[in-house]
Amino acid sequence: xxxxxxxxxxxxxxxxxxxxxxxxxxxxxxxxxxxxxxxxxxxxxxxxxxxxxxxxxxxxxxxxxxxxxxxxxxxxxxxxxxxxxxxxxxxxxxxxxxxxxxxxxxxxxxxxxxxxxxxxxxxxxxxxxxxxxxxxxxxxxxxxxxxxxxxxxxxxxxxxxxxxxxxxxxxxxxxxxxxxxxxxxxxxxxxxxxxxxxxxxxxxxxxxxxxxxxxxxxxxxxxxxxxxxxxxxxxxxxxxxxxxxxxxxxxxxxx
Numbered sequence: 001x002x003x004x005x006x007x008x009x010x011x012x013x014x015x016x017x018x019x020x021x022x023x024x025x026x027x028x029x030x031x032x033x034x035x036x037x038x039x040x041x042x043x044x045x046x047x048x049x050x051x052x053x054x055x056x057x058x059x060x061x062x063x064x065x066x067x068x069x070x071x072x073x074x075x076x077x078x079x080x081x082x083x084x085x086x087x088x089x090x091x092x093x094x095x096x097x098x099x100x101x102x103x104x105x106x107x108x109x110x111x112x113x114x115x116x117x118x119x120x121x122x123x124x125x126x127x128x129x130x131x132x133x134x135x136x137x138x139x140x141x142x143x144x145x146x147x148x149x150x151x152x153x154x155x156x157x158x159x160x161x162x163x164x165x166x167x168x169x170x171x172x173x174x175x176x177x178x179x180x181x182x183x184x185x186x187x188x189x190x191x192x193x194x195x196x197x198x199x200x201x202x203x204x205x206x207x208x209x210x211x212x213x214x215x216x217x218x219x220x221x222x223x224x225x226x227x228x229x230x231x232x233x234x235x236x237x238x239x240x241x242x243x244x245x246x247x248x249x250x251x252x253x254x255x
Contacts, residue, residue, distance in 0.1 A: 018247045020059050023052040028251035046213040047157040053225045054120060054154035057147065059247045060232055061123040065115040067241045068130055069108045075240065078104075120151040131235075138235050139228055142191075146224040149185040153212070153221075156181040165205045175200030175208075185212065192220050215255060226250055 027049065034045055078101045083094045115126055124147075127135050136144040156163070164180065167173035177183035177198065186208075189195040194216045200208050211217055229249065236242040 018059050020052065020056045021248055023048075023055060024248065024251055027052050028253065031253045043213045046218060049218050050150065050153045050221065051158055053221055053250075054150050054158075056247070056250060057150070057225050057228060058118075058120050058123055060229055061120075061127060062115045062118065063247055064232060064236065064241075065123065065126050065130055066112050067236075067244055068238075069112045069115075071238065071241055073105060073108050120147075120154065133235065139231055143224060143228050143231065145184065146188055146221065147228055149188045150221050150225065152181045152184050163209055165200060165209075167202055169202075173202065175202070175205055182209070182212065189217055189220060194220055219253075219255070222250070222253065 030045055030048070034042060037045055078097075081097050081101070083096050085092055085094050087093070111126065111130070115123065118126060124135055139147065155161070161181070163182070165175045166180070167175050177186060177200070186195055186198060189211065190198060194214075195208075195211055226249075233246060
């Protein structure tokens with residue numbers, strides 16, 4: 001009989017707090033004082049606002065993924081699995097499953113570590129690999145697009161990239177959003193009637209970009225994230241995971 005002399009359990013203790021807790025605490029105060037900011041300061045606040053929203057929902061997704069991995073690791077009774085039997089050289093052999101269990105535990109731990117630092121796109125991928133229901137089905141098409149749009153804004157602001165517009169003529173030409181990180185966010189705000197049209201020109205592109213920093217746009221994505229969070233919380237149908245405290249919700253803000 002094959003066996004491992006080394007134990008397969010590797011227990012660790014950890015205490016933690018979501019870093020979004022601090023961002024959300026500051027967001028609540030900064031929101032109340034946003035009218036005191038000058039134009040560029042206000043835009044800087046709006047960028048922080050989007051980053052906080054994205055960081056919050058990334059934290060929620062990571063927590064869901066890690067909770068499921070912990071359930072599999074600690075609630076499946078690996079030690080009760082019977083030895084595997086197989087035919088080798090014409091003789092039935094029996095072998096303990098310890099090596100396979102060790103590999104599974106390492107795989108689960110690796111994915112959990114990956115989720116700890118994964119960006120939004122990777123978290124969406126991991127969620128789809130781990131859970132039977134697609135994230136797009138949990139959220140529905142509109143909220144799923146809102147999530148992708150928010151991630152696009154996050155990537156633009158977090159990495160210090162330029163806000164740009166391209167025109168077929170620098171003076172009288174029409175602007176295009178093809179290949180622009182603002183394309184999907186603009187489409188979502190257009191569908192919500194916050195942006196009235198996407199007829200962008202060299203004369204109005206500054207006004208077009210300014211709309212992403214206005215209260216209406218910020219609140220649109222804020223409300224979308226709150227609804228996304230509700231649906232993700234409702235997706236925790238496995239009882240032991242549903243009773244685990246979730247990341248503190250976004251603060252209540254008003255116009």
